[in-house]
Amino acid sequence: EVQLVESGGGSVQPGGSLRLSCAASGFTFTNHWMHWVRQPPGRGLVWVSHVNNDGSDTTYADSVKGRFTISRDNAKNTVYLQMNSLRVEDTGVYYCGRDSALALDLWGQGTLVTVSS
């Protein structure tokens, strides 16, 4: 089955860290760029980060630049998001998405990150 499965969400205090994972299956992982997108509670989608096929090129939204790091392990068909110096405003559901023709054609079910003291 073609799918993306996120994990690693949870509750953390401001200033803390979390590492999200997104496991891909059912397709050739190395053929696709990958993205992370977040959705604050009750609000809209926000693009967070992208990584290219081999992990050599990454891009970040200004709001997370310098705090978040995206990476991928093509041997494990997994993309990661290391989140450091977390803030309350980072709270939300984090989705990973597969890029095809510069659109996200496959999404995971999401993992909830809560940053609160």
Add this chain to the structure above:
Amino acid sequence: QSALTQPPSASGSPGQSVTISCTGTSSDVGGYNYVSWYQQHPGKAPKLLLYEVSKRPSGVPDRFSGSKSGNTASLTVSGLQAEDEADYYCNSYAGSTSRVFGGGTKLTVL
């Protein structure tokens, strides 16, 4: 990286057509033909409806169509059905591999 502008809400009766706009700048919507649209039902992950402005992935009904003029893209839902009630988001490539989403539009089927 400012969000694209969408109307917060839209509505229509079953069988009618509704158009949702998505306004950006020449650095995103106006600069590239890489606008995509997503449908999200409550508690669910987003689903791709259109890519490259007007192309439909396999399985998406032809009731969903897209267009672009200048810095504004549009999604039209024809023959509204109850199951079309959802949130809709536009997204655009914004150069240097970055992307930007619209704020979202809640579509109500009356």
